[in-house]
Amino acid sequence: MTSTSAPAAPSTPPPADPTPHLEASVGKVVVVKFGGHAMVDEALQRSFARDVVTLLRAGVHPVVVHGGGPRISSLLARLDLEVRFTAGLRVTTPEVLDVVRMVLAGQVQREIVGLINAHGPLAVGLTGEDAHTLTAVRRPAWVDGEPVDIGLVGDVVRVDPETIRALLSRGRVPVVSPLARGAGGEVYNVNADLAAAALAGALGAERLIVLTDVTGLHADWPTSDEVIERLTASELDALLPDLTGGMVPKMEGCLRAVREGVRAARVIDGRVPGALLREGFRDRGAGTTVFPDRSGEHGEDTGRRTRPDRSQGPAEHP
Numbered sequence: 001m002t003s004t005s006a007p008a009a010p011s012t013p014p015p016a017d018p019t020p021h022l023e024a025s026v027g028k029v030v031v032v033k034f035g036g037h038a039m040v041d042e043a044l045q046r047s048f049a050r051d052v053v054t055l056l057r058a059g060v061h062p063v064v065v066h067g068g069g070p071r072i073s074s075l076l077a078r079l080d081l082e083v084r085f086t087a088g089l090r091v092t093t094p095e096v097l098d099v100v101r102m103v104l105a106g107q108v109q110r111e112i113v114g115l116i117n118a119h120g121p122l123a124v125g126l127t128g129e130d131a132h133t134l135t136a137v138r139r140p141a142w143v144d145g146e147p148v149d150i151g152l153v154g155d156v157v158r159v160d161p162e163t164i165r166a167l168l169s170r171g172r173v174p175v176v177s178p179l180a181r182g183a184g185g186e187v188y189n190v191n192a193d194l195a196a197a198a199l200a201g202a203l204g205a206e207r208l209i210v211l212t213d214v215t216g217l218h219a220d221w222p223t224s225d226e227v228i229e230r231l232t233a234s235e236l237d238a239l240l241p242d243l244t245g246g247m248v249p250k251m252e253g254c255l256r257a258v259r260e261g262v263r264a265a266r267v268i269d270g271r272v273p274g275a276l277l278r279e280g281f282r283d284r285g286a287g288t289t290v291f292p293d294r295s296g297e298h299g300e301d302t303g304r305r306t307r308p309d310r311s312q313g314p315a316e317h318p
Helices: 036-040 042-057 069-078 094-117 162-169 192-203 233-242 247-259 275-279
Strands: 029-034 061-066 123-127 134-138 141-143 146-148 154-159 173-177 179-181 187-189 207-212 230-232 264-269 288-291
Touching: 029 042, 029 192, 036 042, 036 069, 036 207, 042 061, 042 094, 042 275, 061 094, 061 162, 061 192, 069 094, 094 123, 094 173, 094 179, 094 187, 123 162, 134 192, 154 192, 162 173, 162 192, 192 207, 192 247, 207 247, 207 275, 230 233, 233 247, 233 288, 247 264, 247 288, 264 275
Parallel strands: 029 061, 029 207, 061 173, 123 173, 134 179, 207 264, 230 288
Antiparallel strands: 134 154, 141 146, 179 187, 264 288
């Protein structure tokens, strides 16, 4: 069954101490994908910025990768340009790419940088094009096992993390727009979940945290709102063919991250204020956590073996 809207965000009161799970990540890189409804809600944006600053001051090294899908779709509609997704990825013509670059690097990124810098000179914005940080090749969407051309959409094939590492070494927070260059200088629109995963792997991040519009990977939405709490890479790999829509790149990104050495990849509900600190660094609780196969948690059951819902929430591809 498919869902036509995301499940409602839970109204969980904030705990007295929102940072009890940070110890394992102190001194390490954590990549945070910021997307969904939180990006168009001013209160949630400010809350996210405060959380990022809290991480930095606690000794964690956060890297933010942002989406911008709702803003892009809104501007495309105003310009009378088609808004179309295939397999969770935005169909990107040259005209659409111009809008994507303008919104991501010229609007959304600047807002996030500004909100973080309200707490001090901490954040620096860049895109994957800068210093050849992300290099991509054109990728199709796959529908029923067949490739479908979706235009200037890229799949990251190389990451040069040195610019980001230099910023981290100076105590800065890199805020990255998911654009990439091709080998011939062309520019690609990259799904923010997949860009975040590629960066997490290249940086040797402790974890990838995906803030989105759903409470996690659901076993059978809308029949049930039960979330699959834990999965190994192999378990997720087996489930991927059953996913459609915006959940595909999220879980594909989680799988890539843990297979490239990230200790855990976590999908949590970004519509809840303080979710990054309260839930992002847990291995259990609200949300879905993906682990490498080797960290099967000493034989523990890592998740439900039920089929997930096939489509959850809106696509978050820029």
